[in-house]
Amino acid sequence: MELSQLNMFKVVAEQGSIVRASELLHCVPSNITNRIKLLEQELGVSLFIRQGRGLVISPSGKLFLGYTNKILSLCQEARGALDPGAEPSGVLNIGAIESAATGRLPKLLSRFHQHHPAVQMQFSTGVWSQLVNDVLAHKLDGAVIAVKNQHPDIDHMEIYKEELVLIASPRLGKIHTPQDLRGKAVFMWPEGCPYRTALTSWLGEHRVPAAITSIASYGTILGCVSSGAGVSLVPRGVFEQFRMIGDLEGHTFADLMPVRNYFIWNRHSTAHRARDAFADLLKDEFKPI
Numbered sequence: 215m216e217l218s219q220l221n222m223f224k225v226v227a228e229q230g231s232i233v234r235a236s237e238l239l240h241c242v243p244s245n246i247t248n249r250i251k252l253l254e255q256e257l258g259v260s261l262f263i264r265q266g267r268g269l270v271i272s273p274s275g276k277l278f279l280g281y282t283n284k285i286l287s288l289c290q291e292a293r294g295a296l297d298p299g300a301e302p303s304g305v306l307n308i309g310a311i312e313s314a315a316t317g318r319l320p321k322l323l324s325r326f327h328q329h330h331p332a333v334q335m336q337f338s339t340g341v342w343s344q345l346v347n348d349v350l351a352h353k354l355d356g357a358v359i360a361v362k363n364q365h366p367d368i369d370h371m372e373i374y375k376e377e378l379v380l381i382a383s384p385r386l387g388k389i390h391t392p393q394d395l396r397g398k399a400v401f402m403w404p405e406g407c408p409y410r411t412a413l414t415s416w417l418g419e420h421r422v423p424a425a426i427t428s429i430a431s432y433g434t435i436l437g438c439v440s441s442g443a444g445v446s447l448v449p450r451g452v453f454e455q456f457r458m459i460g461d462l463e464g465h466t467f468a469d470l471m472p473v474r475n476y477f478i479w480n481r482h483s484t485a486h487r488a489r490d491a492f493a494d495l496l497k498d499e500f501k502p503i
Contacts, residue, residue, distance in 0.1 A: 219253045220282045222246050227271050227279050302488040303332035309345045310358040317451020322499050333488045349480050355489045356479040360408040369481040374500040375472035376449040379464040383442040389465050392420035399444030401435045404428040413447040
């Protein structure tokens with residue numbers, strides 16, 4: 215079954231005549247007749263009832279015509295979607311680390327939907343290593359992570375630098391120096407989190423020992439901190455998002471350097487206008503002021 219056969223069948227059904235169909239399709243009647251017969255043999259049914267020199271579509275033909283119209287319409291839609299000048303459409307699978315999804319991306323995702331309503335966004339969160347693996351496996355079209363990945367099959371662009379904020383409840387007392395953290399509980403994402411790495415490196419430079427409790431949830435971390443149980447280091451975007459829940463203070467230190475966040479994609483993936491539109495929106499949203 216070929217698209218050209220389906221198109222011939224459609225035109226013959228609409229015209230009720232192979233001769234008139236041949237004039238519209240600019241081919242000889244015998245070619246159309248042979249192609250229709252081959253189609254009927256493949257389907258195992260008669261698509262037309264021959265009446266003299268004319269044709270009347272059969273009940274089976276009427277049923278098949280409905281599917282033919284859908285198939286040809288989808289093919290036309292597919293050609294249009296691949297037109298370089300067409301609006302982005304189709305499915306876009308994007309992933310992000312929890313901090314970016316919580317603190318930086320909600321407004322951007324809303325903007326993207328407003329600008330490109332024909333795109334079906336599928337958004338998920340995960341740890342950076344899993345996101346990288348999913349991009350490499352083409353399960354994700356792109357992802358936002360906080361580690362500059364050196365894999366040869368990954369392309370990336372830096373989108374923003376995330377300032378780090380040490381958060382604590384006022385009930386925990388004053389925190390002016392790293393030494394003020396001695397003896398205090400620390401709640402952080404598990405090993406591999408770039409913000410945890412930044413904190414442990416910073417505490418190590420100041421010779422401050424810390425027993426870190428691993429929690430893979432910003433909601434739980436913030437709940438523990440706001441209750442006065444300990445401290446955490448979070449991206450400013452997360453702090454700004456949740457500072458109004460109460461009992462949270464933010465502390466910044468000059469030697470706690472910002473962590474770069476990147477948008478990554480598979481360099482071997484084919485052209486993807488929806489992904490490119492998302493990347494352009496990221497650049498516009500987080501361009502330096």
